[in-house]
Amino acid sequence: MKKDIILAGVGGQGLLSIAAVIGEAALKSGLLIKQAEVHGMAQRGGVVQSHVRLSDKPIYSDLIKAGSADLILATEPLEALRYLTFLKEGGMVVANSVPFKNVDPYPGEEEIRARFETLPHHLLIDAIAIAKEAGSALCANMVVLGAGSPFVGIPDDALCAAIKQVFSGKDKKIIETNLKGFSLGREASLDATGTN
Amino acid sequence: MTTKLLLGDEALAQGALDAGLSGAYAYPGTPSTEITEYIQRSVRAENLDVHCRWSTNEKVALEEAIGMSYAGKRAMVSMKHVGLNVAADPFINAAIAGANGGLLVSVADDPSMHSSQNEQDSRLYTDLALVPCLEPSNQQEAYDAPAYAFDLSEQMNIPVLIRLTTRLAHSRSVVKLGQTRGKNKLAPPRDRNQYILLPTNARGSYLDLIARQPQLLAESEHSPFNRYEDGPDKTRGIIASGIGYNYVQEVYNGACTHPLLKISQYPIPVKQVQRLFAECEEVILFEEGYPYIEAKIRGLLGDRDATIRGRLDGTITRTGELNPDIVARALALPQSDGLTNPSILVPRPPALCPGCPHADTYRALNAAMDRFPQGRVFSDIGCYTLGALPPHEAIDTCIEMGASITMAKGASDAGLAPAVAVIGDSTFTHSGMTGLLDCVAEDAHVTIIILDNLTVAMTGGQESNATNRLAAICSGLGVSKEHIKTIIPLPKHHDENVRIIGEEIAYEGTSVIIAVRECVQTLRRHARKGGAK
Ligand SMILES: Cc1ncc(C[n+]2csc(CCOP(=O)(O)OP(=O)(O)O)c2C)c(N)n1
Numbered sequence: 001m002k003k004d005i006i007l008a009g010v011g012g013q014g015l016l017s018i019a020a021v022i023g024e025a026a027l028k029s030g031l032l033i034k035q036a037e038v039h040g041m042a043q044r045g046g047v048v049q050s051h052v053r054l055s056d057k058p059i060y061s062d063l064i065k066a067g068s069a070d071l072i073l074a075t076e077p078l079e080a081l082r083y084l085t086f087l088k089e090g091g092m093v094v095a096n097s098v099p100f101k102n103v104d105p106y107p108g109e110e111e112i113r114a115r116f117e118t119l120p121h122h123l124l125i126d127a128i129a130i131a132k133e134a135g136s137a138l139c140a141n142m143v144v145l146g147a148g149s150p151f152v153g154i155p156d157d158a159l160c161a162a163i164k165q166v167f168s169g170k171d172k173k174i175i176e177t178n179l180k181g182f183s184l185g186r187e188a189s190l191d192a193t194g195t196n
Numbered sequence: 197m198t199t200k201l202l203l204g205d206e207a208l209a210q211g212a213l214d215a216g217l218s219g220a221y222a223y224p225g226t227p228s229t230e231i232t233e234y235i236q237r238s239v240r241a242e243n244l245d246v247h248c249r250w251s252t253n254e255k256v257a258l259e260e261a262i263g264m265s266y267a268g269k270r271a272m273v274s275m276k277h278v279g280l281n282v283a284a285d286p287f288i289n290a291a292i293a294g295a296n297g298g299l300l301v302s303v304a305d306d307p308s309m310h311s312s313q314n315e316q317d318s319r320l321y322t323d324l325a326l327v328p329c330l331e332p333s334n335q336q337e338a339y340d341a342p343a344y345a346f347d348l349s350e351q352m353n354i355p356v357l358i359r360l361t362t363r364l365a366h367s368r369s370v371v372k373l374g375q376t377r378g379k380n381k382l383a384p385p386r387d388r389n390q391y392i393l394l395p396t397n398a399r400g401s402y403l404d405l406i407a408r409q410p411q412l413l414a415e416s417e418h419s420p421f422n423r424y425e426d427g428p429d430k431t432r433g434i435i436a437s438g439i440g441y442n443y444v445q446e447v448y449n450g451a452c453t454h455p456l457l458k459i460s461q462y463p464i465p466v467k468q469v470q471r472l473f474a475e476c477e478e479v480i481l482f483e484e485g486y487p488y489i490e491a492k493i494r495g496l497l498g499d500r501d502a503t504i505r506g507r508l509d510g511t512i513t514r515t516g517e518l519n520p521d522i523v524a525r526a527l528a529l530p531q532s533d534g535l536t537n538p539s540i541l542v543p544r545p546p547a548l549c550p551g552c553p554h555a556d557t558y559r560a561l562n563a564a565m566d567r568f569p570q571g572r573v574f575s576d577i578g579c580y581t582l583g584a585l586p587p588h589e590a591i592d593t594c595i596e597m598g599a600s601i602t603m604a605k606g607a608s609d610a611g612l613a614p615a616v617a618v619i620g621d622s623t624f625t626h627s628g629m630t631g632l633l634d635c636v637a638e639d640a641h642v643t644i645i646i647l648d649n650l651t652v653a654m655t656g657g658q659e660s661n662a663t664n665r666l667a668a669i670c671s672g673l674g675v676s677k678e679h680i681k682t683i684i685p686l687p688k689h690h691d692e693n694v695r696i697i698g699e700e701i702a703y704e705g706t707s708v709i710i711a712v713r714e715c716v717q718t719l720r721r722h723a724r725k726g727g728a729k
């Protein structure tokens with residue numbers, strides 16, 4: 001088993017929580033892991049990115065090689081496209097479709113969609129709408145993780161257990177909302193990609 | 197056996213805690229901050245009563261650590277690479293005095309300047325100080341390094357530098373924890389002259405430091421951190437230091453066909469380097485940072501038989517961090533390029549958060565400066581440096597921490613008026629106070645705006661030693677009471693703030709305006725912690 005995953009998003013979108021959940025789940029599943037993260041200069045609104053590498057054999061590099069990522073998982077559509085050089089042939093891109101427009105000019109949404117359409121394996125979901133359905137827009141990151149979960153290479157119950165672990169300091173309600181977000185994201189993904 | 201998923205920074209911190217650490221000293225700075233934050237969260241540190249409060253700057257942090265080492269206990273100081281410039285004086289002189297309790301100086305370098313103004317390589321400081329250095333190549337070695345380095349420090353009576361780089365500092369992996377040991381007992385040095393570096397003492401100590409160099413080299417030659425891995429294909433030998441070793445392993449999938457010398461302890465193990473050159477037709481070097489080993493091997497006369505490949509002959513880019521693609525390309529291994537990025541990509545430059553107090557101060561400052569088109573604004577390092585970018589474009593300089601007030605004074609000395617300095621609260625106590633004293637001593641025409649957001653925001657919201665002390669510090673340094681003004685940077689106070697700033701700029705002496713409003717990020721965090729709705 002070996003998975004190279006690029007996580008991409010904007011500061012404040014909870015990308016590092018996604019990384020923490022995958023890391024925790026991998027650890028519990030007996031996998032080896034390397035997870036490198038870059039925090040933007042600013043606290044909010046800058047680019048945030050993480051390389052997550054999972055394997056049952058030793059992993060050497062903390063960084064993923066160009067053209068070798070199995071999955072790009074993004075909380076923002078433009079950010080997903082920023083790392084296409086890392087995607088391997090046949091790799092999957094899963095992204096939240098709702099743009100975070102803190103730059104002007106921000107590319108047209110049509111252009112972004114068009115670029116996604118050229119990718120053989122991709123999935124755009126409205127993670128904000130699904131998160132609201134789960135109880136709070138704040139769990140959009142877990143919706144994205146849920147949508148990407150069929151491609152992460154870790155069983156979903158291990159990911160759910162990891163969500164409970166990572167958010168264990170929080171309110172019970174917050175944990176439930178996050179779990180709900182995860183499972184709604186996962187369902188949307190299974191429906192759309194027909195992986196089930 | 198206990199395992200943990202840890203950042204390189206955290207692994208180093210856990211390693212130090214398990215190795216009998218008594219005091220952690222630090223000033224925050226990316227990518228080193230998580231070392232101390234981990235110790236501050238650690239239950240073990242709390243149970244063992246390990247000192248771990250932030251210091252006011254790197255120099256005082258290192259001196260505090262030297263004091264703890266003097267008392268016989270194990271101490272570690274952590275900082276980012278440029279912090280070692282600030283702490284260079286104690287660093288180099290501590291090496292002459294020696295170490296009583298183990299003394300570790302952990303420095304995180306930032307090649308590629310992800311969040312720094314330069315990519316200086318801390319290994320060069322070991323040449324000045326004549327101290328050994330460990331450069332872990334992975335998280336496990338980052339964990340193992342402190343125990344080994346504390347012993348080395350105590351046995352060889354010398355501080356030890358531990359060098360991390362961004363990718364290791366900020367990457368997580370599973371680490372196996374080892375044995376724990378207790379803290380040292382209080383035991384100040386018996387020789388009461390050891391730490392008195394009067395020239396008569398220092399000359400002897402310096403000779404003694406030089407006399408220990410061969411033994412430090414011998415430690416390196418036999419170090420578990422250095423390894424000569426033989427390979428059948430001698431057309432090329434590889435030297436890989438620190439995290440560079442991982443990239444070589446990655447591109448050969450753990451089965452490098454060439455002899456490979458891994459270096460993670462310095463001084464450079466000369467015998468192993470000689471062996472590699474004796475056995476291989478050419479040697480290629482992968483170093484994260486400056487071509488430090490490479491330059492030493494080339495020496496003054498260079499590579500006369502053209503057998504050295506690295507950053508200095510253009511085989512590898514001269515600047516920036518390594519990655520597996522750069523390493524594969526230099527080794528002429530097959531690579532995949534991936535897809536091309538779309539042309540519609542736009543950069544997403546960092547910006548001040550919505551509601552940031554600095555933004556309101558800059559709006560008021562810009563409005564006040566409209567009257568003084570010949571004026572300049574000397575700024576400093578922190579979130580507020582983002583005031584250089586649109587929409588504010590409010591500042592003219594940012595060199596290094598503390599250079600705002602002092603540069604404004606120098607420019608004012610030259611006749612530039614008005615000269616305004618803008619400095620954050622933590623930067624002010626880090627290295628702004630001394631410059632203010634210079635201004636006061638000459639009543640220089642400098643207007644200083646201290647941006648007091650009650651925290652060290654840039655590095656993630658650490659406590660600031662300046663909080664609630666700024667007005668008293670300025671008045672204590674001799675700024676006259678009438679020219680210490682406090683403003684609250686909020687849109688509703690805009691007109692008043694413009695007026696106050698304008699008046700103080702027009703005043704032809706030293707004045708200080710303290711703009712006080714909490715950072716919105718820490719405010720939110722405090723509200724959450726306090727359970728406020
Ligand atoms: C010598 C040195 N040490 C540490 C840093 C890292 N660093 C950058 S800005 C900063 C402090 C900023 O705090 P403050 O002045 O209060 O400004 P704020 O970010 O809160 O606006 C630190 C610690 C650095 N750049 N140089």
Ligand code: SF4
Nearest residue numbers: 549552579653715716
């Ligand atoms: S973190 Fe605080 S100080 Fe920094 S930009 Fe955001 S609000 Fe301003």
